Amino acid sequence: MLFEQLAGNLVQGLVLGAVYGMATMGLSLIFGVLQVVNVGHGAFIMVGAFTSLMMFQAMGIPPILAIPAAFLIGMALGMLFYFGAVKPLVSPSGSGIKKMTPKRLGAAAGMFVGLMILMWISSGFFSLNIAIYLFVGIIFLYGFALYIYGGRRQDKAPELATLLATFSCGVILEEVVKQVFTSEARGFNWDIGKIDIGITVLPYTKLVAAFGSLAIAVILYMWFNKTRAGMAMRSVVEDDVGARVCGVDVDWQYALSFSLGIGLTVTSGVLLTMFIPVGINPYMGGPYTLKAFVIAVLGGLSSPYGAFFGGVVFGLLENGSYTLFANIQGLEPFAMTRFFSFVMLLVILLIRPTGLLRAK
Amino acid sequence: MMKRTHKYFPILPVLVAYGALLGYGLFFPGKWQLVSQLAFYCTLGQAFNLFMGMTGYVDFGYVAFMGVGTYGMAISIYHLNEKGLGLSIILIGLSLAVAFSIILSLAVGAVALRLRGAYFAIATIGVNEGFRFLIEGARIWNGSEGIIFTRHMKKAFGKPAAMAIGTFWADIMMFGVAVLAAVLTLVYMRNKVGYALTALREDEDAAKVMGINVTKYKIIAFITSAALAGLLGATAWALKLQYVYPTDVFEIHYTVEAIIIVLLGGAGTLLGPIVGGLIYGISKYYLSIVLPGFQLLIFAPLIVAIIVLFPEGTVGILKKKVINTPLQKFII
Numbered sequence: 001m002l003f004e005q006l007a008g009n010l011v012q013g014l015v016l017g018a019v020y021g022m023a024t025m026g027l028s029l030i031f032g033v034l035q036v037v038n039v040g041h042g043a044f045i046m047v048g049a050f051t052s053l054m055m056f057q058a059m060g061i062p063p064i065l066a067i068p069a070a071f072l073i074g075m076a077l078g079m080l081f082y083f084g085a086v087k088p089l090v091s092p093s094g095s096g097i098k099k100m101t102p103k104r105l106g107a108a109a110g111m112f113v114g115l116m117i118l119m120w121i122s123s124g125f126f127s128l129n130i131a132i133y134l135f136v137g138i139i140f141l142y143g144f145a146l147y148i149y150g151g152r153r154q155d156k157a158p159e160l161a162t163l164l165a166t167f168s169c170g171v172i173l174e175e176v177v178k179q180v181f182t183s184e185a186r187g188f189n190w191d192i193g194k195i196d197i198g199i200t201v202l203p204y205t206k207l208v209a210a211f212g213s214l215a216i217a218v219i220l221y222m223w224f225n226k227t228r229a230g231m232a233m234r235s236v237v238e239d240d241v242g243a244r245v246c247g248v249d250v251d252w253q254y255a256l257s258f259s260l261g262i263g264l265t266v267t268s269g270v271l272l273t274m275f276i277p278v279g280i281n282p283y284m285g286g287p288y289t290l291k292a293f294v295i296a297v298l299g300g301l302s303s304p305y306g307a308f309f310g311g312v313v314f315g316l317l318e319n320g321s322y323t324l325f326a327n328i329q330g331l332e333p334f335a336m337t338r339f340f341s342f343v344m345l346l347v348i349l350l351i352r353p354t355g356l357l358r359a360k
Numbered sequence: 361m362m363k364r365t366h367k368y369f370p371i372l373p374v375l376v377a378y379g380a381l382l383g384y385g386l387f388f389p390g391k392w393q394l395v396s397q398l399a400f401y402c403t404l405g406q407a408f409n410l411f412m413g414m415t416g417y418v419d420f421g422y423v424a425f426m427g428v429g430t431y432g433m434a435i436s437i438y439h440l441n442e443k444g445l446g447l448s449i450i451l452i453g454l455s456l457a458v459a460f461s462i463i464l465s466l467a468v469g470a471v472a473l474r475l476r477g478a479y480f481a482i483a484t485i486g487v488n489e490g491f492r493f494l495i496e497g498a499r500i501w502n503g504s505e506g507i508i509f510t511r512h513m514k515k516a517f518g519k520p521a522a523m524a525i526g527t528f529w530a531d532i533m534m535f536g537v538a539v540l541a542a543v544l545t546l547v548y549m550r551n552k553v554g555y556a557l558t559a560l561r562e563d564e565d566a567a568k569v570m571g572i573n574v575t576k577y578k579i580i581a582f583i584t585s586a587a588l589a590g591l592l593g594a595t596a597w598a599l600k601l602q603y604v605y606p607t608d609v610f611e612i613h614y615t616v617e618a619i620i621i622v623l624l625g626g627a628g629t630l631l632g633p634i635v636g637g638l639i640y641g642i643s644k645y646y647l648s649i650v651l652p653g654f655q656l657l658i659f660a661p662l663i664v665a666i667i668v669l670f671p672e673g674t675v676g677i678l679k680k681k682v683i684n685t686p687l688q689k690f691i692i
Contacts, residue, residue: 037481138658142664160418161671163481164418164667169664172657176657179654179657290490331498332496332503334497335493336494338489342486346471346483349471349483350474
């Protein structure tokens with residue numbers, strides 16, 4: 001009885017693990033190239049989930065077809081946060097204060113007015129209130145200050161700075177989404193039938209999500225190994241000074257890999273909604289951040305493929321432990337599984353911080 | 361070399377600031393709520409700064425220590441209220457709070473403090489979630505139902521005394537924790553611990569090579585900071601609210617607030633958390649009137665802006681301005 005239950009849950013875990021792996025590849029890519037841990041990881045998954053939800057509800061587009069849109073949204077967000085928050089910390093090029101000439105001030109004022117008018121027009125779509133204008137105004141002033149100040153060389157603890165910056169980016173996203181969509185949990189139902197494989201029943205949506213993840217992982221692998229652009233990015237992972245000497249534009253590779261990583265993460269949010277299409281809310285990302293860290297550490301933290309296999313291992317362990325906890329009296333299996341993933345993180349960090357699969 | 365008495369001069373502005381805050385609350389009726397809120401933020405910043413500011417490590421699971429501290433006070437009142445111990449229950453609760461947070465910090469620190477920078481942050485980010493799920497999953501301390509002990513407090517101290525503790529004395533005790541945190545920070549700064557921590561914050565490898573036992577000093581700072589968080593939880597949450605739910609006390613937003621406060625004021629300075637706490641508390645208070653629900657949306661970009669544009673924080677900049685003036689020995 002227990003064995004059958006376990007076997008069924010392990011199959012589910014294998015399928016879910018593929019999606020988990022996909023959801024962590026972005027994190028590992030960003031760490032591998034920039035040595036930045038994206039602490040706001042879960043918030044980007046949440047953006048993907050909302051993209052999927054909105055496209056399904058407003059336009060009737062099935063989640064699998066929302067992937068390109070989610071990827072583009074993710075790339076755009078990645079670029080935005082890279083230039084706004086991460087770049088001044090990791091590559092302090094162009095430091096030094098620029099003069100505030102009337103021309104620069106005039107251009108800034110013009111852009112500010114234009115932005116406000118744009119917001120005013122687009123307020124027909126979402127009910128914007130005065131606070132959103134204030135927020136956008138603050139962001140704009142920040143951008144202008146950043147332009148005038150340039151990147152400022154960090155004397156100490158750049159790691160601390162990037163951790164806090166990515167963390168804040170996650171909080172910003174959560175709060176913006178909360179203002180637009182409120183914090184209530186939403187869900188949708190995309191039903192395309194299910195298949196009975198004897199020990200368990202798998203809906204086709206889950207299988208599509210798992211194979212979609214696998215396909216994306218394979219495409220990424222091909223891109224990294226067969227194309228010049230992919231090899232350039234890999235060279236930065238190996239040795240960024242060496243890559244610079246060989247003529248690779250390292251600054252641009254930083255920007256590209258950050259936005260590619262965010263793009264992958266947002267895409268994985270879409271795939272995750274095919275598994276769990278309910279409970280979509282602005283703060284849903286937190287548990288995924290924790291899971292992604294466990295998986296990334298399992299896979300060696302700086303290798304996207306390691307992350308993919310780490311995801312599969314984690315999916316199996318998670319569902320296996322759920323089955324065991326569910327058979328012990330007096331425990332709440334769901335909460336205990338979450339606790340188990342945290343303990344696993346500590347144990348792996350303690351005994352094998354380079355990852356179980358020894359990547360690279 | 362500075363004179364011995366000059367060593368601890370910087371505590372004066374701290375005491376003046378807390379005294380002024382306390383006086384404002386006592387002599388202006390109707391402001392006590394605001395004052396206790398501000399004192400909470402200052403204390404939170406001060407306790408958090410002791411670890412983050414002095415070592416340069418970010419502990420994203422910090423709120424877990426406040427959570428277990430809250431539970432320490434809660435279970436001592438919940439279980440001991442009929443023993444006729446009177447006010448010594450509070451002392452037992454405080455020591456239990458400190459004990460719990462020290463145990464948890466030892467368990468977490470034993471793993472996390474072996475790790476550097478990014479790996480440390482990864483190890484701590486799950487602490488509050490992990491511990492919350494342990495309490496809920498294994499149904500420890502009533503599990504997800506939490507502990508409500510208003511009734512037990514009335515039984516233990518009598519109705520008027522329980523009311524007075526909840527509305528006034530808990531805040532006074534919180535001021536005590538704040539001063540304790542400031543004093544400990546200064547003592548550490550002016551002694552071997554502080555020098556070792558400064559060295560390891562600037563360059564951990566170099567510090568190690570110079571023969572500093574970095575792990576030992578990191579653990580000292582980590583445990584002290586955690587114990588202060590436990591005390592803060594026991595006074596500001598347990599005694600004041602008289603209930604505890606796992607979802608409330610392991611809420612990551614308090615860690616975010618602690619980070620904002622420390623950065624606003626200036627990490628690694630003594631006065632920083634007070635300045636940061638006051639700026640954050642006052643602006644949050646007015647923002648919640650003018651624009652309710654928008655505080656984080658405004659503060660999160662602010663963190664990014666501070667990190668990128670003014671990494672030293674308010675007091676960090678002030679400190680540079682007062683060099684070679686008489687104020688120099690008061691501001692660190």
